[in-house]
Amino acid sequence: MSDPFDDLDDLKDAMRAATPAPDAARKAENIALAEKNFATRQETAAQVRFTSDRPKQGFFRGVFSMFKAISTRQALTASTALVAIGLFVYLPALQQPADVLTPPHPEPTIVDSIAGTLEADSRVRVQAEGEAEEMLVAPMEAPVMAEVADMAAPTGQLSGAAPSPSLLARPAATAKLERRSLIAPPPPPGYADDTQVRIEPDTEAFAEAEPNPLKITTEEPVSTFSIDVDTASYAILRSSLNNGQLPNAEQVRIEEMVNYFPYDYATPSDGAPFSTRATVIATPWNPETRLVHIALQGEKPALDERPPLNLVFLIDTSGSMDAPNKLPLLKQSFQLMLAQLRPEDKVAIVAYAGSAGQVLEPTQASERATIMAALDRLDAGGSTAGQEGLQQAYSTAEAMSEDGDVSRIILATDGDFNVGIYDPDELKDFIAKKRETGTYLSVLGFGRGNLDDATMQALAQNGNGQAAYIDTLSEAQKTLVDQLGGALFPIANDVKIQVEFNPAQIAEYRLIGYETRALKREDFNNDRIDAGEIGAGHAVTAIYEVTPVGSPARLSDPLRYQPAEVAATSEEYGFLRLRYKRPGEDTSNLIETPILPGGEATPDMQFATAIAGFGQLLQNSPYLGDWSYTQAIDLANGAKGDDAFGYRSQAVQLMRLADSLSQ
DSSP: OOOHHHHHHHHHHHHHHHSOOOOHHHHHHHHHHHHHHHHHTTTSTTOOOOOTTSOSOGGGHHHHHHHHHSOHHHHHHHHHHHHHHHHHHHHHHHTSOHHHHSOSSOOOOHHHHHHHHHHHHHHHHHHHHTHHHHHHHHHHHHHHHHHHHHHHOTTSSOOSSSOOSSGGGSOHHHHHHHHHHTTOOOOSTTOOOSSOOOOOSOOOBOOOOOOOOOEETTTOOEEEEEOOOOOHHHHHHHHHHHTTOOOOGGGOOHHHHHTTSOOOOOOOOSSSSEEEEEEEEEOTTOTTSEEEEEEEEEOOOOGGGSOOEEEEEEEEOSGGGOSTTTHHHHHHHHHHHHTTOOTTOEEEEEEESSSOEEEEEEEETTOHHHHHHHHHTOOSOSOOOOOOHHHHHHHHHHHHOOTTOEEEEEEEESSOOOSSOOOHHHHHHHHHHHHTTTEEEEEEEEOSSSOBHHHHHHHHHHTTOOEEEEOSHHHHHIIIIITHHHHHOEEEEEEEEEEEEOTTTEEEEEEESOGGGBOOGGGTTOTTSOOEEEETTOEEEEEEEEEETTOTTOOSOOOTTSOSSOOOOOSOSEEEEEEEEOTTOSSOEEEEEEEOSOOOOOHHHHHHHHHHHHHHHHTTOTTSTTOOHHHHHHHHHTTOOSOTTSHHHHHHHHHHHHHHHHO
16 A cells, blocks of 8 residues: 555656746746736726626636535535546646647547636626626736646647637637627727617616606696606617617606607797697597697707807716727717817817826817817727816816807716716716806717616706717717707706696696606796706607596596585686796796697697607506507507608607517
């Protein structure tokens, strides 16, 4: 019987024989390579958003989960067995000549099986979790490859014809390209079009608000809210549907869906900045109720009548922006916008994260080549510089401002609001104070996966601006070219709507949408309360569903100790009031309009109603009864009208997709 201590000595000797002698030059070369990998991978798309169930070392997540599930004794046994298997397989092989390591037709070993399993797992996780997992492993690959090559082939090459299937036995660049091909072939540099972009597993955040409840007129006759001209919700749910997913309920804001489309409402003729009209029409999903359709249409000043514009592009250049539908699409979008500016307009660029500080000092819009060159120099990646980007953007805008000018900051990001102010309340307060100086803030979202829609909405609302989501170059054309005036030139601030319903005519009512824009009744007359803005040429639509007194559609019973009926003093369904301020003024103006029954629906009203029904279908609203996508599609198809740019036809296609996905 052999002495176990002799066997241990033999094992030690074998390990020493297999270990190459220290090579100072090689060590220095490997250290330099590691430092280069570390520097180039700082805050790139590799960054993974860790969660409680995802350890930071994602490559060994499965191993960690296994050890958490077994006892300490079992873990010790399992780890000892793995080490023993590794020594059993590798130590004899390391003592063989180089050509034995890679025979022409190598037999698979346990190590190859383990490596193949890791590779397959890596491929699956890369396909499921996107570029982030792939990039997490990438910085390790070059140093590991150097070490394997040293052990396996001292001459600098691996001999033999057939390479191992393991990730460790092929060049890191090749392995990376193979994994990338599982997702999608990369487009040419700087290219972005209307092709679909796969939605990655995400940390997206949306404002959570329950749909407006049904109100009883005798108990709560007054409804008050701020207008909303944002369009982000429609573009986001379109992105989801085009990628084969029904949007989550919190992604659906019906007022933003309805207000996404241009309408041909009557323009103002009485000197007011916008016209106002309230019309009572039939409800397509319930013949026993009515819809009160409220329409506002902003004036459309001629291009040569608008004031000079000062634009500050505040651009997120963090590593997560390194995707074709993010920073490259952003650059193309701003290029479209630049073509619409006049020579007297000015543009400055401030970037935060990877590229920090003022990238372009205030420059005349006529110097388009200079502006585009500054945009083209922006790259996503690099370590966060801690630059207080938002504060610098406001400082730049204030320095550009002159009497009579319009100043606006456009914050473009995929959702990482690392702008130098980290407390959400402090950030909103800062923006609210800055809007008093006359500089407005709009927010453009790019890409999916970590889109913080809730923060986008809050910043735009506090900054007197608009929130939009740009997923294609066509959407950039609509937002930044076709609707440039509405996006950048305000004609009325703090626009509030208040409707008082007549309990003699209306038993119940509900506002469809505007959940995140609700105001208290007393806020309507308080000029210090902020509300939404209307831009040049903007149309705003709001829709109430109302239940007339005596209708069998009434859902609530009259109270026992209140009169069953209120004396009919007027045929009016209600009374509409609006308050607004002209830009630069502190005192609001009042507009009042009675709501009378007996209106006739125009094609614009019918289409807006179809979209409101579409949004309620996506929310699984209990108020629609048996009304279906098919009926919404028929209503929208019959009200498409001229549809010069195809927006309404696109909406019908989205309804068809939603119908199919819902089944």
